[in-house]
Structures are given as C-alpha cells and as structure tokens.
Amino acid sequence: MYAGKIPPAMLKKIVFSSLGPASSLVKVGPGVGEDAAVLQIDDSYHVVASDPVTGAKKNIGHIAVHVNANDVAVTGADPQFFMPTILLKSSVGEEGLRDIVGQIGKACKEVGATVVGGHTEFVSSIDMTIIAGTMFGYTSRYIPTSGACPGDAIVLTKGAALEGTSILASEREDELAGVLTTHELSIAKGFSSLISVVPEARLIRSYVTSMHDPTEGGIAGALNEMAEASGYGFDVDPAAIPVPDVTKKLCRHFECDPLKLISSGALIATVPPAHVNAVHDVLAGAHIEHAFIGSIVESGRTLDMPEHDALWDILD
Amino acid sequence: MYAGKIPPAMLKKIVFSSLGPASSLVKVGPGVGEDAAVLQIDDSYHVVASDPVTGAKKNIGHIAVHVNANDVAVTGADPQFFMPTILLKSSVGEEGLRDIVGQIGKACKEVGATVVGGHTEFVSSIDMTIIAGTMFGYTSRYIPTSGACPGDAIVLTKGAALEGTSILASEREDELAGVLTTHELSIAKGFSSLISVVPEARLIRSYVTSMHDPTEGGIAGALNEMAEASGYGFDVDPAAIPVPDVTKKLCRHFECDPLKLISSGALIATVPPAHVNAVHDVLAGAHIEHAFIGSIVESGRTLDMPEHDALWDILD
Numbered sequence: 239m240y241a242g243k244i245p246p247a248m249l250k251k252i253v254f255s256s257l258g259p260a261s262s263l264v265k266v267g268p269g270v271g272e273d274a275a276v277l278q279i280d281d282s283y284h285v286v287a288s289d290p291v292t293g294a295k296k297n298i299g300h301i302a303v304h305v306n307a308n309d310v311a312v313t314g315a316d317p318q319f320f321m322p323t324i325l326l327k328s329s330v331g332e333e334g335l336r337d338i339v340g341q342i343g344k345a346c347k348e349v350g351a352t353v354v355g356g357h358t359e360f361v362s363s364i365d366m367t368i369i370a371g372t373m374f375g376y377t378s379r380y381i382p383t384s385g386a387c388p389g390d391a392i393v394l395t396k397g398a399a400l401e402g403t404s405i406l407a408s409e410r411e412d413e414l415a416g417v418l419t420t421h422e423l424s425i426a427k428g429f430s431s432l433i434s435v436v437p438e439a440r441l442i443r444s445y446v447t448s449m450h451d452p453t454e455g456g457i458a459g460a461l462n463e464m465a466e467a468s469g470y471g472f473d474v475d476p477a478a479i480p481v482p483d484v485t486k487k488l489c490r491h492f493e494c495d496p497l498k499l500i501s502s503g504a505l506i507a508t509v510p511p512a513h514v515n516a517v518h519d520v521l522a523g524a525h526i527e528h529a530f531i532g533s534i535v536e537s538g539r540t541l542d543m544p545e546h547d548a549l550w551d552i553l554d
Numbered sequence: 555m556y557a558g559k560i561p562p563a564m565l566k567k568i569v570f571s572s573l574g575p576a577s578s579l580v581k582v583g584p585g586v587g588e589d590a591a592v593l594q595i596d597d598s599y600h601v602v603a604s605d606p607v608t609g610a611k612k613n614i615g616h617i618a619v620h621v622n623a624n625d626v627a628v629t630g631a632d633p634q635f636f637m638p639t640i641l642l643k644s645s646v647g648e649e650g651l652r653d654i655v656g657q658i659g660k661a662c663k664e665v666g667a668t669v670v671g672g673h674t675e676f677v678s679s680i681d682m683t684i685i686a687g688t689m690f691g692y693t694s695r696y697i698p699t700s701g702a703c704p705g706d707a708i709v710l711t712k713g714a715a716l717e718g719t720s721i722l723a724s725e726r727e728d729e730l731a732g733v734l735t736t737h738e739l740s741i742a743k744g745f746s747s748l749i750s751v752v753p754e755a756r757l758i759r760s761y762v763t764s765m766h767d768p769t770e771g772g773i774a775g776a777l778n779e780m781a782e783a784s785g786y787g788f789d790v791d792p793a794a795i796p797v798p799d800v801t802k803k804l805c806r807h808f809e810c811d812p813l814k815l816i817s818s819g820a821l822i823a824t825v826p827p828a829h830v831n832a833v834h835d836v837l838a839g840a841h842i843e844h845a846f847i848g849s850i851v852e853s854g855r856t857l858d859m860p861e862h863d864a865l866w867d868i869l870d
Contacts, residue, residue, distance in 0.1 A: 243675045244642075244651070252648060256655040257669040258636070258662025267670050275670035277635060279692060280596050286670065288637040288688055292677045319593060320574070321604040323639075323686040326560075332568060335560070339572040346574025353573040354591035354602065355584050357686075359559045361608045362870060366679035370639040370686030372604055376595060554678060 242550045243454045246270045246466065246543075266313070271383045271463030273309035273451055283380045285315040289453075290370040296408050297430050298369055299341025301401075304433045305453060305502055306373035307349040311439035312449035312505065315377035317349050322356040323370040330360075330367055338367070349436045351375075385448035386468040390508035390534040393517055395438045395526055397480040398457045402499030402549050403488055404429035409553060410492075417491045422484045429482075435505035438528075441520045445513035452501040454547040459498065460506050462543035464534075471539050474532030494548035497541065508534055558866045559770045562586045562782065562859075582629070587699045587779030589625035589767055599696045601631040605769075606686040612724045613746050614685055615657025617717075620749045621769060621818055622689035623665040627755035628765035628821065631693035633665050638672040639686040646676075646683055654683070665752045667691075701764035702784040706824035706850040709833055711754045711842055713796040714773045718815030718865050719804055720746035725869060733807045738800045745798075751821035754844075757836045758821075761829035768817040770863040775814065776822050778859035780850075787855050790848030810864035813857065824850055 244253075254268055265283065266276035274287035287309030291302045299322075307317035322342060326335060335358070346353055351373060407414060407426035414423060435451055443449065448468065452460030457479055461472050481489075481496045489496045509517050514530070521528045532540070560569075570584055581599065582592035590603035603625030607618045615638075623633035638658060642651060651674070662669055667689065723730060723742035730739060751767055759765065764784065768776030773795055777788050797805075797812045805812045825833050830846070837844045848856070 243673070248648065248651070249674065252652050253655050253674055256659025258659050258667055261634070261668040261670075264635075264668060264670055267668075268672065272671070275635070275637065277670065279600070280598065282596065284595070284600070286635075286637060286688075286690070288639050288671060288673055288686075290639050290641060290673060290675070290686065292641065292675065292679070318577070319580075319591070319602075321591065321602060321688060323604050323606045325606060325608065325684065325686070332564065335564070336568050339569050343572025343574050351574055352577040352580060353584065354577075354580055354593065355588070355604060357559070357604055357606060358565065358569055359606070359608065361684070363608070363682035364680045364684075368641065368677070368680075368684070370604075370606065370641070370673075372602075372637060372688040374602070 242546050266382050269467060271450065271467035274313040276313060276380045282376045282378055284374065284376055285310050285313045285380060286372065286374040288372045290368060292368050294405050295366065297341060298367060299338040300345045302369035302371040303342055303345035303349065306371040307351060308435045308451040308502060310373045310375045311436040312451045314379055314381035314443045315375035317351045317373045317436060318375040319354045320346055320351045321354060321372045324358040325361045325364060325368040327364050327367050328360050328362055349434060381443060381446065381449055383448050383450050383464055384467040386464055386470060386508040386534045387447050388470055388534050388536050390447055390510055391514050391530050392472065392474060392532045392534065393507050393509055393528055394479060394531050395505040395528045396432060396503050397482050398504060399485045399496040399499040399501050400429040400432050400503035401501055403485045405549065406488060406552060418484060418487060426484045426488060433503040438505050438521060438526050441524055442507055442517050445517050446507040446509050449505060449507040452504055452506060454500050455544045456498045456501045457504065458541040459544050461541055462539060465539055471535045471537040472532060473535045474540050476541060478529060478531040480529050492552050494552060498544040499548040558862045582698050585783060587766065587783035590629045592629060592696045598692045598694055600690065600692055601626050601629045601696060602688065602690040604688045606684060608684050610721050611682065613657060614683060615654040616661045618685035618687040619658055619661035619665065622687040623667060624751045624767040624818060626689045626691045627752040628767045630695055630697035630759045631691035633667045633689045633752060634691040635670045636662055636667045637670060637688045640674040641677045641680060641684040643680050643683050644676050644678055665750060697759060697762065697765055699764050699766050699780055700783040702780055702786060702824040702850045703763050704786055704850050704852050706763055706826055707830050707846050708788065708790060708848050708850065709823050709825055709844055710795060710847050711821040711844045712748060712819050713798050714820060715801045715812040715815040715817050716745040716748050716819035717817055719801045721865065722804060722868060734800065734803060742800045742804060749819040754821050754837060754842050757840055758823055758833050761833050762823040762825050765821060765823040768820055768822060770816050771860045772814045772817045773820065774857040775860050777857055778855060781855055787851045787853040788848060789851045790856050792857060794845060794847045796845050808868050810868060814860040815864045
C-alpha cells in the first residue's frame with residue numbers, strides 16, 4: 239500500500255457507507271472535493287474541517303493551522319477556532335513541543351483563530367510527529383465546492399506546487415545542493431510561508447460560485463475534485479497555470495509533474511463571467527498574483543486525476 | 555520519554571501559552587480536566603472535543619467514537635456530529651479499513667451522532683493505525699468540569715478500569731491465559747462494549763454541578779483533574795470505588811493499581827445534596843450500577859495524581 243490520501247473510489251465504496259444516522263442539519267457532508275462539513279445551527283452555518291499533517295518534518299505546527307484554516311476559508315467562513323491533536327514521537331522533548339505549539343500560536347494569530355482545546359501525547363508507535371487538526375468557523379453564507387457552474391471562469395492564485403516545493407527543499411536539501419543555487423533553495427524553502435489562502439478567500443468569497451484548496455494531488459487533483467463535486471467538467475490549458483521557476487527546476491530534477499504535486503497556497507475558484515473583473519481587481523489591489531486558467535464546461539476534463547500525489551513517489 | 559498524555563505541569567507551562575488571539579465566545583477553553591471546549595454561538599453553546607486512539611490495536615473505530623462522545627456528553631450536550639481523521643498503517647488493506655469505518659458507523663448509531671467529514675490516509679511512518687476524532691454537539695446549558703462545589707457528593711457509575719481491563723485482555727491475551735479463566739477473559743474483553751457514558755450523562759445532567767470521564771490516569775487521575783479544574787479538594791475512600799473482580803485479578807497479575815488504569819466507561823459526577831436521591835433513582839431506574847464514593851471538600855485530596863497511566867508501564 240502506498241502512502242497518502244486514499245483514492246476517491248475507495249472513499250466512496252468503503253468510507254461513505256458508514257456514516258451513522260442521517261441528520262437534516264448537515265448541509266455539506268462527506269464528499270470527494272468537499273474540504274469542510276457545513277451544519278445549519280439556528281440561523282448560521284457552522285463550518286468544520288479536519289486535516290492531518292503527516293508528510294512534513296519541519297514547520298508542522300505552522301502547516302497544521304494553515305491547511306485547516308484554508309479548508310474552512312474556501313467554504314466561505316472565517317477560521318475562528320482550532321483544536322489540534324498533537325501526537326509526539328518519543329524523542330521530541332520539551333523544546334520540540336515548545337517549538338510546535340509556538341508555531342501553532344503564531345499561525346493562529348495570522349489567520350485570526352483561537353486554540354480552544356485539543357490533545358497532546360507521546361506515542362511510541364510513530365517515527366514522526368503528527369498533528370491532526372480541526373478548524374471551525376461560522377458564516378451566514380457558505381460556498382460548497384460543488385457550486386461551480388458551466389461558463390464560470392477558473393482563477394488560480396499564486397502558483398502550482400508551492401507546498402510540495404518547500405517540503406522537498408527542506409527534506410531533500412543535501413540532494414538539491416547541486417541542482418538549485420543557495421538562493422533558489424532558500425526561495426523554495428520560503429514557499430512554506432505562503433501556504434495560507436485565507437486572505438484571498440476572504441477577498442473574493444462574495445463573487446465566486448466555489449473555491450477549492452489544492453492539497454494532495456496538486457492542481458490537477460483539485461480541478462478533478464471540483465469537477466467531481468459539481469458534476470461538470472473543466473477546460474484548462476496546462477500552460478496557463480503559473481509554476482515558479484524554482485519549482486520547474488526542482489520538478490525536472492525529481493522527474494515529477496508540478497501540476498500533480500501537493501499545492502497548498504494556491505486557491506482555485508470559479509467565477510461567473512459578470513464577476514471576473516471584480517475578482518481580478520480585488521486580487522490585484524491586494525497584490526496577490528493570479529491567473530485565469532480556463533473555465534468550467536458541461537463535461538470533459540483536460541487534466542487527468544493523479545492516482546496519488548507526486549510527493550509520495552519521491553519521499554517514500 | 556514515556557508514552558501517553560503529557561503531564562498537567564507541562565501542559566500548563568508549554569502548551570497553554572500559545573493559544574492565538576483570545577475570543578469572548580470561548581466559555582470553556584483549554585484547561586486541565588476540561589474534556590471539551592464550549593463556545594457561545596448566538597443563543598446556544600457549541601461543545602467540541604478532540605481525542606485520539608493510540609493505545610489500542612483492536613476496536614479502534616468503536617473506541618474513537620465513544621471516547622469523543624463521552625467528552626461531549628460530560629459537558630451536558632448530546633454528541634451530534636463526528637469527524638474522524640483515520641491514519642492507517644500501510645499494511646491495513648481495504649478489509650481493515652472497511653472494519654474500522656464499520657465500527658465508526660455502528661458506534662455513531664449507538665450514541666446518535668452523524669459522521670459529517672474527516673480524512674483517511676495511509677501513513678508510512680506509523681506502526682499502528684491511529685484515529686484522531688473530533689465530536690461536537692449543541693446545548694442550551696453546559697456543565698464545566700470546574701463546576702464541582704464543596705459539599706457535593708461524588709457518584710461513580712459502573713466501575714474502575716473497564717477500558718484498561720479490556721485493552722489488556724485483548725493485547726496480552728496469551729500471557730493472561732493462565733491468570734484468568736476463558737470465561738473471565740471473555741468478560742474482560744467484553745468491557746470494551748461498556749465504554750460509553752452517554753446514557754448516564756443524559757440521565758443525570760440536569761441534577762449535577764460537574765461530570766468527568768476518567769480516561770488516562772484512571773479514577774485517581776480524573777478526581778485530581780476535577781479538583782484541579784474546580785479549585786477544591788476531594789475526600790474519597792478508595793475502598794468505596796467499585797472494581798470488577800476480573801479487573802482485580804488482572805491488576806494483581808500486572809502489579810498495577812486499578813484506580814490508575816485508563817477508565818472510560820465510568821462516569822464521575824458531583825451532586826448537590828438536594829439531588830442525591832434523584833440521581834440514585836434515575837440511575838437505578840435505568841439499571842446503571844453506581845456508587846457514592848465521597849464528596850468535594852474545600853481542600854486536600856485523598857488520592858494522588860498518577861504521573862502517567864498504568865497502561866503504559868505494561869504495554870511499553
């Protein structure tokens with residue numbers, strides 16, 4: 239068995255069949271491409287997302303907050319409250335724990351979320367510290383991944399594979415010494431500071447029909463998940479997808495496709511034609527790089543769904 | 555470093571200092587002995603608990619649901635929604651996953667909760683499948699662990715170390731073959747079916763000042779956590795705490811104290827004198843065994859806080 243998220247077919251066949259009693263309060267439940275659950279509580283919607291960090295050795299507190307904050311933000315809510323379950327490998331001492339919770343506190347401040355509880359324990363059966371996080375927030379309007387409509391333009395912020403680039407630059411630093419210059423290596427590692435999509439999601443959420451945070455499976459995986467969730471297809475020109483130069487070099491070395499490499503930090507959103515100018519204006523006004531890469535169509539997909547993330551082929 | 559929950563001193567010194575921005579919506583936040591966070595959303599309270607299962611090889615789906623449901627129930631809310639993060643060791647195949655999610659669906663049905671999302675992935679750096687769960691629910695009145703008052707009677711349901719007994723009977727079955735009879739071994743393993751305290755919490759929640767679910771550190775740990783949370787002490791006679799015969803035998807063999815062994819399945823609650831009869835009546839009416847084991851006092855504790863759970867000394 240490989241590492242990483244289980245494939246959609248297995249998820250649908252095995253996991254989605256054991257969900258306990260149905261509840262009419264659930265507006266968005268488990269589904270391929272839905273990053274967060276949405277529950278209707280009185281007049282507001284409660285948005286909850288759970289995502290673990292298992293593939294990184296460094297910055298895991300930082301990553302745990304941001305990937306969960308992203309999942310809440312793409313559903314149209316502000317990330318307000320965070321619950322981390324921190325599973326420490328036994329060699330992590332007080333200093334290691336202090337570093338991790340320091341990162342969590344700092345990242346929570348960045349996105350405006352409060353740590354409201356959680357769990358911290360040492361686990362003897364793991365070789366790597368793992369954080370399983372849950373983020374939640376409340377909103378009067380939510381945006382499901384399934385909301386994409388034919389004719390919508392697809393906008394992408396920042397660029398492909400920022401997260402994968404920073405993970406590989408950290409984990410394979412020695413190997414990359416001859417491939418990237420010291421300066422490029424430091425740029426690549428620094429991409430970890432760009433993984434939040436909370437700012438851009440807040441800016442464009444009133445204009446879009448759906449937003450999605452490409453994590454495992456990269457941009458190609460995220461586009462396919464959006465198509466799966468909405469029941470439509472997409473027409474995207476791969477050449478129109480911005481890939482940072484340093485990412486191109488790194489991917490050439492590892493012989494991997496940057497469009498299939500884990501990509502937190504980019505936000506993909508679908509925009510009705512009437513709002514395309516407004517979305518461009520607010521993103522440009524906030525100096526957030528972005529590109530319109532294609533559109534939602536009735537059927538067909540111009541990029542394949544990766545079987546699993548390119549990261550696992552390299553790290554395993 | 556040992557395995558298990560980190561000690562309260564480390565929690566207070568390191569973890570509680572990095573919680574991001576404060577929020578006035580947080581009614582119960584991180585604290586020793588507080589099993590769940592409570593947030594005020596409009597006119598209702600939102601109760602959230604996160605707890606992982608890391609010490610058991612069998613029934614982990616079942617345990618994951620119930621320990622999290624317990625944490626929500628002791629705060630006075632019904633467990634309504636569940637989000638599991640399932641981290642599979644690579645040798646778990648489709649059948650193993652099907653078994654785990656089947657347990658989750660069944661346990662959710664037992665407590666009345668719906669699975670609303672989550673995450674499932676294969677992780678190469680773990681030797682044991684881990685589930686990090688988050689359960690939440692809503693209530694118009696919440697009961698913090700800190701609510702215990704001097705003069706309150708302390709009631710305990712079922713008995714000590716049910717969970718530890720069932721874990722050890724499963725994990726050390728061969729070793730116990732000469733210590734317990736086949737019938738006793740099957741009783742011990744069967745205690746895993748008793749770990750839910752949701753039924754008794756629902757029955758007594760309108761009469762009590764606080765409820766607590768003794769997990770790691772057992773009954774002794776839970777009483778100390780209640781004292782810590784409320785700022786008062788407790789006067790409990792250890793001999794008054796019910797311990798099943800099979801648990802006594804098993805603990806004699808492993809030379810461990812049943813009052814310091816992981817104890818999900820027992821509910822500890824503090825009851826104002828005026829409500830003692832009512833609590834006895836509703837529990838007896840539902841055929842739930844229980845004992846009044848002592849009372850909350852201004853200061854002093856008649857049982858020490860265990861440094862860590864007795865389970866880890868045996869399993870490690």
